[in-house]
Amino acid sequence: MKSLSALFFLLLSASVAHADWDVDQLMRALAANGAKRAAFTETRYLALLDQPLVVSGELVYVPPDRLERHATQPVEESMVLDGERLRLTREGKSHELGLRDYPEVAALIGAIRAALAGERAALERDYALSISGDRARWRLNLLPNNTALAQIVLRIDLSGSEGHIEGVDVLQADGDRSEMRIAPRQ
Amino acid sequence: MKLSRPIAFTLWFALIGALATVALHADYTADMSVFLPRSPSAAQRLLVDQLKDGLVSRMILVGISDNDSDNGSGSDNGSVRLADVSRRLAAILRADARFDEINNGEATHLEVDRQLLFDYRYALSPAVDAARFSVDGLRTSLQATIALLASPAGLFAKPLVTRDPTGELLALLATLDHPGPRTVDGVWMSAGGDPANGEARTALLLALTAARGGDLDGQEAAMAAIRAAFATACETPGCATLKLEMSGPGIFAVNSRATIKSEVTRIAAIGTSLIVMLLLIVYRSAPVLLLGLVPVITGSLAGIAAVGLGFGVVHGLTLGFGTTLLGEAVDYAIYLFVQRGRGTDAPTGFWSTIRLAMMTSACGFLALFASNFPGLAQLGLYSLAGLITAALTTRYLLPAMLPPGFHIHDPVPLGLGLARLARLATRLRWLPPALALICLFIVVNRDEPMWQGELLALSPVPIADQMLDQRLRRDLGAPDTRYLIVLPGADIDAALTRAEALAPVLDRLQHEGRIGGWDSPARYLPSLATQRARLASLPSRAQLSQRLETATADLPIAAARLTPFLDEIERARARPPLTRAALAGTSIALAVDALLLDSGHEVHALLPLTAPGDTQTIDGEAVRAALAAWRASTAGAQAGEAIFVDLKNESDALYGAYLGEVIRLTGAGIVAIIVLLSIFLRRPMRVVRVVLPLATAILTVLAALSLAGMQLILLHLVGMLLIVAVGSNYALFFDGGEQGAAVAPHTYASLLFANLTTVAGYGPLIFSTVPVLQAIGITVAPGAILVLLFATMLARPQPASKP
Known part of the structure; x- marks a missing residue:
């Protein structure tokens, strides 16, 4: 089973290598982008709740390792990932925690930061990567490569165009999922 | 009177023999307590007791740094190396009975702490009262929880939502939150030292000895144990360039004695x-x-x-x-x-x-x-x-x-x-x-x-050692407790009760800007009466079930999904209040012990005060006046002494x-x-x-x-x-x-x-x-x-x- 999936990925990566657009090229394009600021809308579908939750706000990325998420609707709150420290601020109170103490959370949030930075090695520490589409319309699929992480998240799909990420879809192991749409702000 | 020679010698030998016998039977010491007065004031006695036997006297501050600049202690590799040694050192010392506690920033207590806080959250959280479990109160906290689920922190909250839908654990964690030292690679590292400039980083570790601070032989054994453990811990990366530094009252005392x-x-x-x-x-x-x-x-x-x-x-x-x-x-x-x-x-x-x-x-x-x-x-x-x-x-x-x-x-x-x-x-x-x-x-x-x-x-502590102590203390973010309020009580619960009674006075002083903030052992361990009052405000299962139905009517969450919450509340009502004994093995026990000085026949609650932000000092007269007014207005179990101590002044x-x-x-x-x-x-x-x-x-x-x-x-x-x-x-x-x-x-x-x-x-x-x-x-x-x-x-x- 394991070798089968390995073979599958080998074939997949072999096939995309022939295409004009591979993981390395995507990473270079992402890395070339530098600091980014964009509006986002995230929709969460939770089994616990009868209706989806919609959050909107702004994402800020400052190379090499700072990612900020500032929600404005429905409530103001922010998350700042700086190096190894994750600071969550809501209702005027802020909490800081070390990513190392929460490896699964680190893998989840860290994946987005690594993608923005175009760091292939960081992504491949926790995920197996596969790419499809072309430069104008690509889709990067992340599958956890360890069981601890697989108990939290089943897959992450990043999509976008050129060096811009436009969508982040996360499917969690308990069936809950979230869809984030990102529009570069002019 | 002229003695003959033999008689003079006989007398002298007899005299020497008698004196030598007395001298041999005397006890010898080399601690620094001879420089403390024989009849100190109440505040000075406290200072002396703390120095001799308090939790503070059992602390050893440990720093591990890398001297080898070529190896780039500042580089990622160097930090990883230091972190590994710190983790191995901590693991060896944790298994050593000579230490009660080892902390190097690893989240070893996290699970135990979280379990304890989760089990006792309704007794410990200051937010718990009857209003919180009314229909309106439940609706408000459920709304907040749903908003939390939409946030990045939702990932932490989700697994517990059905058991703790009012977010009591998070509310409790927020009140107990203390900023610790900076963590690199999962262990404490000094904030000083810019890796880019090749400055050395220091991995930090705090050890609490089992031996009393006054027990110099015990302290010396603990020091030797740390040195031996360090030698073992750094065997793999090689100890040659790694430096172990230790400081603390026990270290000072042992070194002074040797000097x-x-x-x-x-x-x-x-x-x-x-x-x-x-x-x-x-x-x-x-x-x-x-x-x-x-x-x-x-x-x-x-x-x-x-x-x-x-x-x-x-x-x-x-x-x-x-x-x-x-x-x-x-x-x-x-x-x-x-x-x-x-x-x-x-x-x-x-x-x-x-x-x-x-x-x-x-x-x-x-x-x-x-x-x-x-x-x-x-x-x-x-x-x-x-x-x-x-x-x-x-x-x-x-x-x-x-x-x-x-x-x-x-x-x-x-x-x-x-x-x-x-x-x-x-x-x-x-x-x-x-x-x-x-x-x-x-x-x-x-x-x-x-x-x-x-x-x-x-x-007799050399200046270099005093500087090292200051540096390690600053790196560890150990608060400089200069100002304290001391409340004596007959036992732990009496002292905690008094600390709680003083809380409104301290809040007012903080509000007026007289003090910057305050801490109290009752934050970590409320008095039995307070815990019982909180538990008594929890509704019965039937009541809660009914209120949840009403409260969730307009919310996207169905009351039927919250059955685990009903079980939790029922269990909490039946659980006896938390005591110091039940805290054993958690980091909360350390926080409580640091603020409670138990002398066997009396317990002192220590409430550290911090100076207002813009100044470095507290107006002692204002605090003393507030304490005097408070003492005049209290009676019964809450009455008693309340001493404001400025340790530097003392x-x-x-x-x-x-x-x-x-x-x-x-x-x-x-x-x-x-x-x-x-x-x-x-x-x-x-x-x-x-x-x-x-x-x-x-x-x-x-x-x-x-x-x-x-x-x-x-x-x-x-x-x-x-x-x-x-x-x-x-x-x-x-x-x-x-x-x-x-x-x-x-x-x-x-x-x-x-x-x-x-x-x-x-x-x-x-x-x-x-x-x-x-x-x-x-x-x-x-x-x-x-x-x-x-x-x-x-x-x-x-x-x-x-x-």
């Missing part, structure tokens, strides 16, 4: 060999040398025996002063031998001069003995008993112990040379008064304060009291010596001739220390007193008796020998790294020489010297 022990031994060895060498040169005979040591040995043993009997315990530093006594006690034998060596009995004036010299010295030591500080009192008693015993031995036993036909190498040729020099010196009669005035001018016009104003100045006040006492005692000692001299010498001019060399010597030493930029500590002052006590002996010999007889040549010789042995006794102290010993040495050794010089210059002009 005092080695210094006292070294000083005694150097002083003794110097004196023995000097005596051999003077006497040129081993039997005479041994006889000369008779008063010294008797005096030293008598000193130790007296301290042992008087204090129950002999301090190492007291023994350090033993050699100084040696230098003085040996003088009496020198005076006697030089007299006897000439084949004559001592002249009538001889013993009365010795007696007066001994009495002036005794006055000085008696003043020290009256001190409230055991360190000085021991020094006083030791010297007093030692000196009197040595003098009595010389007077009554030693003459009878000398063999028939006793003679020593004739010092007269030397004495004649000295007498010539002395006559020349009298031409400098104008010098001492002039020098005294100049030195007085220098001392009075000194810019910086003359006295070192901190208790720390007495500490420590400074302690030193101030110490300084004041020593100034008073030194003054009293000097006045007593002058009174004594006036009574015996009768004529004012004779008193002036004895006192002027002493005063000039003291002023010269003070001016020299001042010019060298040294700040004086108490022990310099004690040194001044000793200059008077020791130096008055020389001045008295120059006085020459009532008839104003000329000083005999052999007296010059014996004075020179006596002076040299005194300098040999005090001199080695100058090179001590223990400030207390160094201060005495650097004052008394030069002072003794100067007194002799000035006394020579001021000697009564002799007819023979007149041209």
Whole structure:
């Protein structure tokens, strides 16, 4: 089973290598982008709740390792990932925690930061990567490569165009999922 | 009364045997508590207790750094290496019974802590009251929880939502949250050190020893355990470039003890060999040398025996002063031998001069003995008993112990040379008064304060170690607890109840900007009554179920999904309140222990206050006034003392009291010596001739220390007193008796020998790294020489010297 999936990925990566657009090229394009600021809308579908939750706000990325998420609707709150420290601020109170103490959370949030930075090695520490589409319309699929992480998240799909990420879809192991749409702000 | 030789020896051996027996049965110590007063104020007692036995006294701060710049301790590799060593070191120490707790930033307690906080969240959370579980209260907190689920933090909250939908655990964590040191690679690393510039990073670790802070052997064992564990932990990456640093009260105490022990031994060895060498040169005979040591040995043993009997315990530093006594006690034998060596009995004036010299010295030591500080009192008693015993031995036993036909190498040729020099010196009669005035001018016009104003100045802990301690403390973010409110209670729960009752007062002070913030043990462990009241406000299962139905009507969450919440509340209502015992093994226990001082019969709750943001200080009067008003308004279980403590002030006040006492005692000692001299010498001019060399010597030493930029500590002052006590002996010999007889040549010789042995006794102290010993040495050794010089210059002009 394991070798089968390995073979599958080998074939997949072999096939995309022939295409004009591979993981390395995507990473270079992402890395070339530098600091980014964009509006986002995230929709969460939770089994616990009868209706989806919609959050909107702004994402800020400052190379090499700072990612900020500032929600404005429905409530103001922010998350700042700086190096190894994750600071969550809501209702005027802020909490800081070390990513190392929460490896699964680190893998989840860290994946987005690594993608923005175009760091292939960081992504491949926790995920197996596969790419499809072309430069104008690509889709990067992340599958956890360890069981601890697989108990939290089943897959992450990043999509976008050129060096811009436009969508982040996360499917969690308990069936809950979230869809984030990102529009570069002019 | 003349004893026969065998009887004199028998008596002496009996005396030595008795004294040695007492000395051997005494306890010996080397801790620093001798510098703390015997009868402190309530706040000072607390300070002393904390220093000796508090949780703080059991803390060892550990730093691991990488010296190898090539290896790039700043680079990621270097940090990983340090982090690995820190983790391995912590793992070894956690398995060691000599430590109660090891913290290096790893989340080892996280699971235990979280489980405990989760189980007891309804008893611990200050948010719990009846309103929170009303329909409106439930709706509000459920809405907040749903909003939380939409946030990035939702990932943490989700697994617990059905059991804790009101978010009690998160509310509780928010109130307990403390910012710790920075974490790199999962362990604490110093914030200082910029890796980009290749500066060394330090991995930090806190160890709490099982041994009390006062148990120095236990502390020493803990230090050794950390060193051994470090050697094992860094085997793989190689220890060569890694450096282990340790600090903390226990470390200081252990190192001080080792320093005092080695210094006292070294000083005694150097002083003794110097004196023995000097005596051999003077006497040129081993039997005479041994006889000369008779008063010294008797005096030293008598000193130790007296301290042992008087204090129950002999301090190492007291023994350090033993050699100084040696230098003085040996003088009496020198005076006697030089007299006897000439084949004559001592002249009538001889013993009365010795007696007066001994009495002036005794006055000085008696003043020290009256001190409230055991360190000085021991020094006083030791010297007093030692000196009197040595003098009595010389007077009554030693003459009878000398063999028939006793003679020593004739010092007269030397004495004649000295007498010539002395006559020349009298031409400098104008010098001492002039020098005294100049030195007085220098001392009075000194810019910086003359006295070192901190208790720390007495500490034998080297400056480098104090700096290391400060650096590690800052890196660990250990709060500088300068301000405390102390609330005594009969037991833990009583103290916690009082701490809770004081909370509104502290909130108001914080609101008014008088204080920046405050902490309380009740935050981590509320009193039983408070916990019971919170649990009593929880609704029954049926009530809660009904209210949830109503509250969730307009929310996207269905009440049916919250059945685990009903189970949790039911369980919480049945669970007994949390006690200190149930906290064992959690980091919350540490927080509680740090703020509760349990002395066995009484518990003190400690509430640290922080200064308002813009200032560094708290207005103590405002806090005291608020406490007084609070005490007046409380009654019953909440009534009792409430003490505001400013630890820095207390420590400074302690030193101030110490300084004041020593100034008073030194003054009293000097006045007593002058009174004594006036009574015996009768004529004012004779008193002036004895006192002027002493005063000039003291002023010269003070001016020299001042010019060298040294700040004086108490022990310099004690040194001044000793200059008077020791130096008055020389001045008295120059006085020459009532008839104003000329000083005999052999007296010059014996004075020179006596002076040299005194300098040999005090001199080695100058090179001590223990400030207390160094201060005495650097004052008394030069002072003794100067007194002799000035006394020579001021000697009564002799007819023979007149041209």
